[in-house]
Amino acid sequence: IWWLDPELTYGNAKPFVFTQGHSVCNRSFFPCFDTPAVKCTYSATVKAPAGIQVLMSATQSTYLEEEGVYQFYMEYPVPAYLVALVAGDLTHADIGPRSRVWAEPCLLPTAISKLSGMVERWLTAAESLYGPYIWGRYDIVFLPPSFPIVAMENPCLTFIISSILESDEFLIIDVIHEVAHSWFGNAVTNATWEEMWLSEGLATYAQRRITTETYGAAFTCLETAFRLDALHRQMKLLGEDNPVSKLQVKLEPGVNPSNLMNLFTYEKGYCFVYYLSQLCGDPRHFDSFLRAYIEKYKFTSVVAQDLLDSFLNFFPELKEQCVESKAGLEFERWLNATGPPLAEPDLSQGSSLTRPVESLFKLWTTEPLDSVAAASSVDLTKWRTFQTVLFLDRLLDGSPLPHEVIKKLSECYSSQLDSMNAEIRIRWLQIVVRNDYYPDLYKVRRFLENQMSRMYTIPLYEDLCTGTLKSFALEIFYQTQNQLHPNLRKTIQQILSQGLNPLPAIDTTAVNTDAPAMVLEDKVSEATNGAISLRDVNVSA
Numbered sequence: 032i033w034w035l036d037p038e039l040t041y042g043n044a045k046p047f048v049f050t051q052g053h054s055v056c057n058r059s060f061f062p063c064f065d066t067p068a069v070k071c072t073y074s075a076t077v078k079a080p081a082g083i084q085v086l087m088s089a090t091q092s093t094y095l096e097e098e099g100v101y102q103f104y105m106e107y108p109v110p111a112y113l114v115a116l117v118a119g120d121l122t123h124a125d126i127g128p129r130s131r132v133w134a135e136p137c138l139l140p141t142a143i144s145k146l147s148g149m150v151e152r153w154l155t156a157a158e159s160l161y162g163p164y165i166w167g168r169y170d171i172v173f174l175p176p177s178f179p180i181v182a183m184e185n186p187c188l189t190f191i192i193s194s195i196l197e198s199d200e201f202l203i204i205d206v207i208h209e210v211a212h213s214w215f216g217n218a219v220t221n222a223t224w225e226e227m228w229l230s231e232g233l234a235t236y237a238q239r240r241i242t243t244e245t246y247g248a249a250f251t252c253l254e255t256a257f258r259l260d261a262l263h264r265q266m267k268l269l270g271e272d273n274p275v276s277k278l279q280v281k282l283e284p285g286v287n288p289s290n291l292m293n294l295f296t297y298e299k300g301y302c303f304v305y306y307l308s309q310l311c312g313d314p315r316h317f318d319s320f321l322r323a324y325i326e327k328y329k330f331t332s333v334v335a336q337d338l339l340d341s342f343l344n345f346f347p348e349l350k351e352q353c354v355e356s357k358a359g360l361e362f363e364r365w366l367n368a369t370g371p372p373l374a375e376p377d378l379s380q381g382s383s384l385t386r387p388v389e390s391l392f393k394l395w396t397t398e399p400l401d402s403v404a405a406a407s408s409v410d411l412t413k414w415r416t417f418q419t420v421l422f423l424d425r426l427l428d429g430s431p432l433p434h435e436v437i438k439k440l441s442e443c444y445s446s447q448l449d450s451m452n453a454e455i456r457i458r459w460l461q462i463v464v465r466n467d468y469y470p471d472l473y474k475v476r477r478f479l480e481n482q483m484s485r486m487y488t489i490p491l492y493e494d495l496c497t498g499t500l501k502s503f504a505l506e507i508f509y510q511t512q513n514q515l516h517p518n519l520r521k522t523i524q525q526i527l528s529q530g531l532n533p534l535p536a537i538d539t540t541a542v543n544t545d546a547p548a549m550v551l552e553d554k555v556s557e558a559t560n561g562a563i564s565l566r567d568v569n570v571s572a
Contacts, residue, residue, distance in 0.1 A: 032048065032049075032050050032059065032060055033048065033049050033050070033051065033177060033178075033179075033516070033518075034046070034048050035047040035048065035049075035119075035175060035177055035516065038513070038514065039175055039176075039177050039483070039514070039516055040119065040120065040135060040175045041135045041137050041138055041175060041193065042120055042135045042136060042137050044120055045082065045083065045119060045120040046083075046119065047117075047118070047119035047120070047174075047175055048116070048117070048118050048119065049115075049116065049117040049118075049119075049174055049178065049190070050114075050115050050116045050117070051115075051178075051179060051180070051183065051190075052111065052112040052113065052114060052115060053112045053183060053289070054067075054112055054224055054227075054287070054288040054289050054292075055112070055224075055287060055288060055289070056112075057111045057112055057114055058111075060114070060116075061114070063111040063114075064111060065111045065112070066110070066111070066223075067110040067112065067220045067221055067222060067223065067224065067332055068110075068222040068223065068332045069110065069111070069332075070108035070109055070110050070220070070330060070331070070332065071108050071109070072104075072105055072106060072107065072108055072109075073089075073104075073105050073109070073114055074102070074103065074104045074105075075087055075089070075102070075103045075104075075116075076100060076101070076102050076103075077100070077101045077102075077103070077116065077118070078098070078099055078100050078101075079099055079101065079118055080099065081099060082120070083118050083119060083120070084118065084119065084120070084121040084122070084133070085101045085116070085117075085118040086116070086117050086118070086121070086133060086170075086172055086188055087101075087103040087105075087114070087115060087116050087117075087188070088105065088109075088113055088114060088115040088116075088185035088186050088187055088188045089103035089104055089105040089187060089188075090104065090105055090106045090107065090166065090167050090168070090186075090187055091103065091104040091105075091106065092104075105186070105187075107165070107166070107186075107330060108330050109186060109217065110220055110332070113184075113185055113186055113217060114185075115183070115185035115188065115190065117172055117174065117188075117190065119135070119175075120135055120136065121133045121134065121135065121172065122134070122135075122136050122139055123139075123170075124139060124142075124143050126143060126146050126147045126148065126149075126150055126151075127147075127148060127150050127151035127154075128151060129151070129154070129164075129167070129168050129169060130150040130151060130154075130168065130169045130170060130171070131168075131170050131171075132146055132170070132171050132172075132173070133170065133171065133172040133173065134172070134173040134193065135173075135175075135193075138173055138193055138196070141196050142171075142173055142196060145196060145199065145202060146171065146202075146206070149203075149206075150169060150171070150206065150210070152245060153206065153207050153210050153241055153245065154169055154210060156241045156244045156245050157210055157211065157213070157214065157237070157241050159244070160237070160240055160241065160244070160318045160321075160322075161214045161237065161318065161321055161322050161325055162214075162322045162325055162326065164213060165213075165218060165329065166186050166187050166213055166217070167187060168187050169187065169189070169210065169213070170187060170188050170189070171188070171189045171191055171206065172188055172189070172190055172191070173191055173192070173193040173196065174190055174191065174192055174193060175193060175483075176192060176193060176194050176482070176483040176484035177483065177484075177516035177518075177519065178190065178191075178192040178193075178484075179485060179518070180192070181195055181205055181486065182195075182205045182206070182208070182209050183209075184208075184209045184212035184213070184216055184217060184234075186213070186217045189206065189209040189210075191205060191206065191209075192484060192486075194453065194482075194484040194486070194487065197452045197453055198416060198452040198453060198454040198455075199416065199452070200254075200415060200416040200417055201416065201452075201454050203242075203246075204238065204242070204254060207238050207241050207242060208234060208235065208238040210238075210241065211233075211234040211235075211237035211238040211241060212230065212234045214234075214237060214321075214325050215229075215230055215233035215234040215237055215325075216230035216231070216233075216234055218325055218328075218329040218330065219324070219325055219328045219329055219331065219332075219333055220331075220332045220333070221332065221333070221334075222332035222333055222334050223282075223334065224282060224288035224291070225279055225280050225281065225282050226278070226279055226334060226335050227280075227288070227291070227292070227296045227300075228278045228295075228296050228297075228299070228300030228303070229300075229333065229334075229335060229338060231296045231297045231300055232278070232296070232297065232299070232300020232301050232303060232304050233300070233304055233321075235297050235298070235300065235301040235304075236301050236304040236305060236308070237321070239251050239254070239255060239301070240314065240318065242254065248380040248381070249380055249381045249383055249384050250381075250384070250415070250417075251380075251381070252378040252379075252380050252381025252382075252384070252385070253381045253384040253385055253415065253417045253418065253421070254417050255376065255378055255381070256378050256381060256385050256421065257417050257420060257421045257424070258294070258297070258298050259298060259375060259378075260421065260424060260425070261294055261298075261424070262294045262295070262298040262299065262371070262372075263371065264424075264428065265293060265294050265295075266370070266371055269293075271369060271370040271371070272369050272370070273369060274369060275291055275293055275295065276293075276295045276299070276369045276370055276371075277295070277366070277367055277368065277369055278295070278296075278299060278300055278303065278335075278365065278366045278367075279335065279366045279367055298372070299371070299372045302372035302373075302374060302375055302376065303365045303366075303372065303373075305376045306360070306365070306373070306374050307342060310346075310349055310354050311346060311349070316346075320341075320342060320345045320346070323341070323345060324338065324341050324342075324345075327341065328341075335366060339355065339362055343355065359373065360373050360374060384415065384417075384418055385418075385421070387409075387414070387418065388418050388421050388422045388425075391406060391409055391422055392422055392425045392426070394406040395426065395436060395440065396426075396429060396432075396436075400433075400435060400436060400439065403439050403443070406439075406443065407439075407442075407443040410447070411444055411447050411448070411451075412447055412450075412451075416451075416452065416454060416455060419451070419455050420454055420455055420458055423455065423458035423459055423462065424458060426440070426462055427458060427461055427462055427465065430462055430465040430466055431465055431466045431467070432462075432466055434466075437462070437463075437466040437468050438468070440462075441463075441468060441470065441471055444459070445459070445471060445474075449474070453478075453482070453487055456474075456478060457478070457487050457490065457491065460474060460475050460478055460491060461490060461491060461494050463475060464491065464494040464495055464498065464500060465494055465498065467498060467499060467500070472500075472503065475491060475495075475503075475507075476503075476507055478491070479491060479492075479507050479511060480507070480510070480511055483514055483515055483516070483519075485519050485522065488515075488519065488523065489519075489522065489523070489526070492504055492508070492523050492526050492527070493526055496526050496527060496529060501527070504527060505527055508523055508524075508527060
């Protein structure tokens with residue numbers, strides 16, 4: 032349960048509270064069987080002060096104004112982690128026949144402009160692929176920047192961090208991913224956290240089928256290339272023999288399942304599901320299987336064998352061919368081998384978008400650097416966001432770069448990047464930090480002075496403290512600490528304290544000490560090592 036003083040909201044007017052149940056945090060919210068194997072309906076009665084809007088992940092709600100009491104009922108069985116509550120200064124607007132957006136008043140116009148008409152388009156595309164949307168309404172609530180992840184698929188009411196509103200393409204992907212969870216994760220759920228890929232891998236596959244239907248194959252391939260790049264980056268960081276790279280991860284007693292949340296859950300899981308779809312010869316045949324799978328198992332929890340048995344029974348000709356035992360691509364090996372995916376998708380349909388990225392990267396990293404004129408003629412403002420972040424990520428992988436290269440990069444692109452969204456700017460600023468490029472350090476300060484979200488602060492603080500700029504990081508932190516949520520403040524303190532004497536006690540007078548000060552694990556683990564992995568994993572629930 033996250034309690035926010037008004038200063039930690041955008042409007043600075045009223046307190047705010049939200050819950051984040053995934054994966055095993057709702058045991059601190061209400062008594063429950065906190066396992067995805069158990070599902071039930073629920074009802075709730077919530078009393079709140081006048082002027083505070085309360086929402087829950089429920090199919091029905093009523094409000095008794097004279098008593099200040101809200102009543103909620105979820106008529107379909109859900110696992111405990113999908114029970115969610117949010118309360119604060121929230122207003123709404125309808126953005127479709129079965130969708131509305133909730134946000135603080137100052138953010139509502141932006142949310143409307145970004146999403147009006149879009150959610151219905153995505154829901155309709157999903158229904159054409161996987162069958163009827165069973166939850167009734169699909170509403171979205173935008174939360175303050177203290178929300179510890181990007182998005183959470185609470186049924187009927189998706190939670191999304193407001194910070195993502197400025198990054199259009201990331202917003203699209205994040206919402207569509209949560210839409211996909213309505214079928215994969217919410218309707219049919221992994222029975223154990225050791226098989227989280229059953230929700231995340233299938234939802235990622237469904238998300239990309241929806242984006243292909245609505246935005247075309249090229250865009251989907253570009254986004255996939257960006258994510259698979261991130262997967263291989265995390266692989267280098269963790270090592271190919273790391274057990275967390277298995278799809279069926281062994282949970283030791285006392286380990287928080289959130290600590291095992293990583294890109295393998297999403298992208299290796301996606302690659303396995305994509306491989307299954309390729310065995311069918313036509314993705315539409317696989318769509319038909321997934322519709323039957325949802326219909327058979329909706330409102331229940333499953334294990335991997337349920338999915339794979341259903342797959343082979345649905346395609347008896349594949350069962351006869353013993354595809355589950357194909358040398359090097361055995362289903363058992365997909366599930367239990369460490370390392371990268373055994374096969375990856377063909378992304379050639381995205382070459383019109385990825386080839387310019389590869390060409391520009393080559394111009395900047397081929398010695399001698401005699402192609403600056405050609406490179407500087409590329410106008411990044413004409414690129415898609417995923418093209419630019421793919422280019423910057425690859426530069427980041429190659430950092431530190433020769434001083435002449437980083438100097439010319441800044442001359443060519445720094446002013447262009449200043450006007451772009453935060454997903455792009457943070458990557459450029461990480462390049463600045465990792466290359467100790469002092470002329471642009473003031474932009475790092477300015478960025479951190481205006482960010483309260485962990486996804487846009489942690490990576491920069493980690494990079495600053497890894498290099499020679501720890502004193503610079505300390506200075507910024509002491510200037511901005513009071514605008515940060517206590518949980519985030521604690522995490523940054525831990526980063527700054529590495530290799531130093533303990534930091535002085537921080538003034539907590541800005542924190543409401545009367546409120547329960549719970550420090551809960553995020554859905555994306557704080558224990559994930561390194562700025563690269565944090566940045567790349569912190570995508571969506």
